[in-house]
Amino acid sequence: MKTLTLIDTFGFFFRLFYALKDLQNSKKEPSGMILGFANFILSLKNEHKSDYIIFALDSKGKTFRNELYPAYKQNRTPPPPELLAQIPICIEMIEKMGFISVSKEGYEADDIIASFVKICKDKDIFIRIITQDKDLYQLIEDGKTSIYSPLSKNNYDTAACVEKYGVKPCQIRDFLALCGDSSDNIPGVKGIGAKGAKTLLEEFQSLEGIFENLTLIRNQRNKNLLLEGKENAFLSKKLASLYEDLELENFIEKSAVLDDEPLLKVLDILKHYELHSVLKKLSLEKKDKNLAFQARLILNEDELFSILNELPKESIIAFDTETTGLDAKEARIVGFSFCVSEEEAFYVPLTHNYLDVPLQISLESAKKAIEMIYRHYVIGHNLKYDFKIIENNFGLSFPLKYADTMILAWLENPSLRINMDDLALRLFNYETLHFETLVKKGENFASVDVYKACEYAAEDAYITLKFYLYFLEKLEKPLLELAEKSEFEFIKTLTMLENNGIKLDTKALSVLMKQYEQEIKILSEEIYTLCEDKFNLNSPKQVGDILFQKLKLPSGKKGKTGYSTDEKVLKTLIDKHPVIEKILAYRELAKLYFTYCEPLLKLALKDKHSRIYSNFLQTGTATGRLSSKDPNLQNIPAHGQYAKDYKTCFVAQEGFSFISLDYSQIELRMLAHFSEDEKLLNAFENDEDIHAKTAMMIFKENNYHTRSIAKSINFGLIYGMGYKTLSQNLKIEASLAKKYIQSYFENFTSIKSYFERVRNEAKQKGFITTLSGRKRYFDFENAKAVQIAMYERESINSILQGSAADIIKFAMIEISKDLNEDKKMILQIHDELIFEVKDELCENFIKKTSDIMENIVKLKVKLKTSSSSAKNWGELK
Template sequence: MKTLTIIDTFGFFFRNYYALPQLRNSQGFPTGLLTGFANFIYAIKNEHDTDYVMFALDSKGKNFRHELDPNYKANRPEAPEELKKQLPVAISWIEKMGFKCYSEEGFEADDVIASAVKFAKRHGIKVRIVTHDKDLYQLIDDGRVVIYDPMKKIEIDSEKCFEKFGVYPDKINEYLSLVGDTADNIPGVKGIGPKGAKKLLDDFGSVENIYANLERIANPRSKSMLEEGRESAFLSKQLVRLDDSLNIADTFEAFYFPCDNPLVNIADELEKYELRHMLSRVRNEALHVKIKEAPSNTFRAILVDDAKILFNVIEGIEEGSWVAFDTETNALDAYNAKIVGFSFALNEHEAYYVPLAHHYLGVGEQIGMEEAKEALKKLFKHKIVGQNLKYDLAVIENNFGLRLSSSYADTMLMAWLLNPESNVGLDTLAKRFFNHDMVKFKDVVSKNENFSHVPLDKACEYASEDAWMTLKLYNKLHDMLEPRLLEIAKEVEFPFILTLMRMEKEGIKIDGAYFEALLKRTDGAIDALKHEIFTLCDAQFNLNSTQQLGTVLFEQLGLPPVKKTKTGYSTDENVLNELLDKHPSIAKILEYRELYKLRSTYIEPLLKLSKESPLGRVHTSFIQTGTSTGRLSSKDPNLQNIPVKTALGREVRGGFVAKEGCVLIGIDYSQIELRLLAHFSNDEAMVKAFRDGKDIHYETALKLFGEQEAASKRSVAKSINFGLLYGMGPKRLSETLGISMAEAKRYIESYFATFPTIKAYVMEVAEQAKTTGYVETLLGRKRFFDFEHANAMQYAGYLREAVNTVFQGSAADLIKLSMNKIMATLIHDEAKLLLQIHDELIFEVVESQAQSFALEAQKVMEEIYALRIPLKVSIAMGKNWGELK
């Protein structure tokens, strides 16, 4: 059984500080905590067999416990100065030694630990928790989870827990609810001590049962104290509850024990702080250690540096067999990267690396570029599989002008179809399916260098492994995917790779002069706002520093602090909105933040990118596996999230222009998700409204509010229509419409009474998700939900996401089908598909052909799939993106 060691980081450091002598180095710097930490790491390495190590940290700011009780942890004394000096050093050592920390905003280390324990238990991993926190004793599970005391060097199981507290781990929550915990300012019931709590729990089992049987408590003093402390008891029980809802599955492999002796990585730090005894140990071990051979892989890595051998290998490939393929380059940008070499695998026993452009003194023989091109032509006649194949195909096309002429597959997409929530990186998949640790890029390529500097033997081992593992994954995933998902892969997702490649290569033109002017105007507006804010606040400070802003607002101006964090006052958007009417500077600060974000996120980066392009075009990178619903995301730059509702956001879109002689065409699916709701639910009224071409929001308002109010209530109906798709409840609807909760509740009840078929369908989706653990989109893609291990908040969230996925995921299906067909039938030299922004496609078309092209594309999009109701699109044309809305 593998073992995970979790360190309750701050608790461990505090305990170390107080338990060890107050040591100092010759400079007077305190080193007691550091000495204890180094000794602990040495003990983990030498005395304990652990496969994973996680350092759990509290997040900055408050969490749900502070909302329950503002006094939670409020009585904690200020940490001693000598402890505060050592903490940042110790925290920095964690990363330097190769370990990983984990924290999550809004959660404590206890919650991180509980979530990690839940994950480990589900995967058969034993857990050792290094802590003195009483709360965490409730996680003890004999044989699977123990508490470890690093001072006494003992493991604490259920019996030792009972010896310490008089109760077993499953009653620790109840026990602390009664006795409290002074360390965290958890009140408990005043007057009830450990012995009294133990007797009460022996008699009644839980806090709830104690209060249900107060009349049976014979001791009048205990009864009186319990009656007075009722509220405190139940509050305490909520405070000591651990939230194990964090999803650490995708990051778990990062907590592998990093190397044979992590202390080697901080030898210079041990010397700096004069931890001489530990430094001597580390150096002596380093002197006597024998160089280990790298563990032998289950395949043979073959370097092919002779063209004749390369062609012989390719000629020997059996017709119809799959070839795994991967490239190595000098950069991450596929459209500018130069190829350094390529690897391929024909079976699961051996893989080949072909070096092309390694550059270092003494480099061996390599294959010439012309010979490589001929070899690739022959190789690409076979069926090719890659991991993130879009990148490799773009590299080959841009370096050699070659395109695939055969079948192809992508293991990243196959893994994503298998479970769209999971990490689909090659290293993670290798570990998940084969328990195999891949050679890490950082261990092969030195800092500030690229792959062309890697020696051929190391390059061969690294690159060949990628191809070998890709083939193993293809065979594994092909067996695991059900036929329907394999069909989606072959008919939709794999062809979509080429669609996205062509879009990325085309890019979209940026009007540099327009953005220069916009940048200048925005900078002027930002400077004016800064001057106004400084005048209103009667102070000059760094507006981007939350600490300085907090000091000005809450100390100098005396505004009431809404929320505090560990580093000072919170000044997030929610806080500022609460203070909006308290001071005239607040509105200006919010306006400044919006302008500054647009400037730094879009205006300046887009201008820079356009200047780097000879044609003044920016090329986003579309991520096919970026969401669980199937929608695309994009990066470098992200063009999916440019604001459309703000004036400046619309101005940013105005800088994306058509090239000379062309126009931009935007074709947008009209109310696609509501149409899918009508299709799936087969609600008679909604289906009829769409078939008759009526305004669905007006028709909804008509049915809910009657003819006299229909027009004025159309926006209300629209909010309900769309809110339904995203699981909007009365609270959210009341906030959206600015109405009372009671009124919002009446609106929703009236809606479902008017459209009973829709309510039945939405409930059916939710029930199916709970029963099967997944939902399906129109084409049959699946998204999974872990209802079995969800807490109440997660459970409600999963139900909302399940309903939303059916509609948003199905809309993604339709737009992908349309894009593939348009790319295959309508795109040519004078008509290009540039962008997809959710339900909208943006084209650049020669002006004389724009009208006819738009009608042809409209026909494809409206006829792409036969639904119960007609699909409709809206068409807009203009010289820039801003004109399309």
């Protein structure tokens, strides 16, 4: 069955205009509707795959409905000039792109669409109607005709129509006849609303059925309203009825969709209106499905050194290691691969271990070969891992020059997957060999046949070179410069940080864990007593059943897996029953014990210095913040006595102290810098308490209560908090929360306009830019309403949080130049750095490092750090 897409054109354009209302090009010409329309055309091949496409247009002037009812559509306010200015451009685009548009004098687009539906009734053609107009829902017929809403991005069949309006498609005209339609000025029956109309149609099926059975209507008020409004009801049904007998059949074959890209025919318009995100998508080259290279296995040392000796000094060498595991500290090298051209790549096996394995290259010769490779420009994908493997297995430090394609891929778009397999597929439509197909479960790469290993490992080096050449050509110059200037250098800083680790007092933790075990047992018994029942405290379902079925506490919505018992839900019930506080305490302690105490104690006991080593991911977040894993040391609980007692078990080595240096309110300072709000800039310049100042501005007084609210607003707005969230957080009326936020913006006037500017630019460009020039992309054009709101919040937060991440990264690079065995960086927790420093060096170290952190970048606002020192992590302030 073929598909015909019919577009209710002007209604569609209106929706596009209001979705992207404030967008303009540099000449101040409105462009939001044009951008939305271009993105819709881009989505046709994937979201709206069609054999035929027709744009239905309203005719100019009055229609037959105006003759029936002169007031029809007379209530509409004139469209804004920005909207009217873009309609001719979009119509011109339709024509230039070769699409068919249809209008008929005296008729509306709805009638054209209805006529096409009737024409196709007996043809093997499915019709998709793109509209927001409820009149057209009467055309839905399962298997033949559906409605697609550009606002909700949902498809509507009969069931969805019933769910949305409470009536079947065949009852839509009757529904509008009763409750009217204010958008078209269809009067309906005065006093009968949507709910009343739905109830009447449920019982009597149609308008005619209702009036034939007026005596059966029990509600006297409704009966009187219907009697008074009978004439309007039947007039309204006529107005809502679609004319379906227009002669249009010859348009269908003409509207066949061609394979070419329609937008290439309107490049002049796209360029004039500066629709860069669309132009970028159009300029992407077709993906190469036929990448080919020769994989060469090297088992002869003379051959290996002959290849490396012949390489020119300026050669770029893609390099990769194969190992026995993912933990770089524990893994042993099995082999390495390298590639210097797109024609061939080499694999050098070293320690494969299976029956009849051929003679491999010795570790001594491998070290010499890698030293030779390190003299060139080394390219890798996740080089931090490979460099650690080489350092741990051969004692070789970093090459002089190197580039990481994983970092380049992240800089290109930090929201996309950047592992080697996914990136090869995305950039080149190339399916790489997968590790799982080569290595059996329970084994490692050493057990793989060297000839099969060669295909896999050589391909890794080859595809890495392809990545690098691609990014060299495609990545914007400022991002390439950023990579060379700081991102590649940061690999060294992170490697050093990870290698230092942090010491755990295993005896102290063991004692603490025994204490926690007792407290968990006591809490469990107290909970069972209060509930008069025993159940699995770690099962949310069983906890939900006890709280909401047995104890009859007020519950939220019950899902497929049972009642929600997350922390947010339980905190709303804390005054309803004494067991809630006990359950929250149990969960906090159980999580600390099983998620942090047990696993970290095992790790510390494995290390001869009782140190724990985390893995910090440079490319782990879209904002640019570092993330930590295996174990995650950034997520150690920070608040409460349990957390403090636990953190005291992390200790400095003998003769050393921990030093914490923390950026003070860095994201608020970023807000001051970017918004250039005079009051905010002055407050920071004068070292004022920003929360106290905000409290004075909003409430005209500063005390503990008002300062606390001001603090919630200051930090909340950075994360895109609205008045509803503030109302929930502070447990106040929504109207009061709204008033607080309005008052905030009235005082910090530049902040509101800055937020608006960011949101509009993010929609227009499709991305935001941080202080360092990194970009984060947002797919506004394909987003639903909920996603658009989320993207608007994230666009602001990504600039502020992302720029803060840039600053601490620059500071870490600079600080690391002066670090050694006596001064070690051991942790980064977003805006905080923790060091382990020899006691006699602490005072000077704090002074020097604070100075670096506060002056690493020149901003419109001064940066400030706070510091503390202690012998254990728990005592750091």
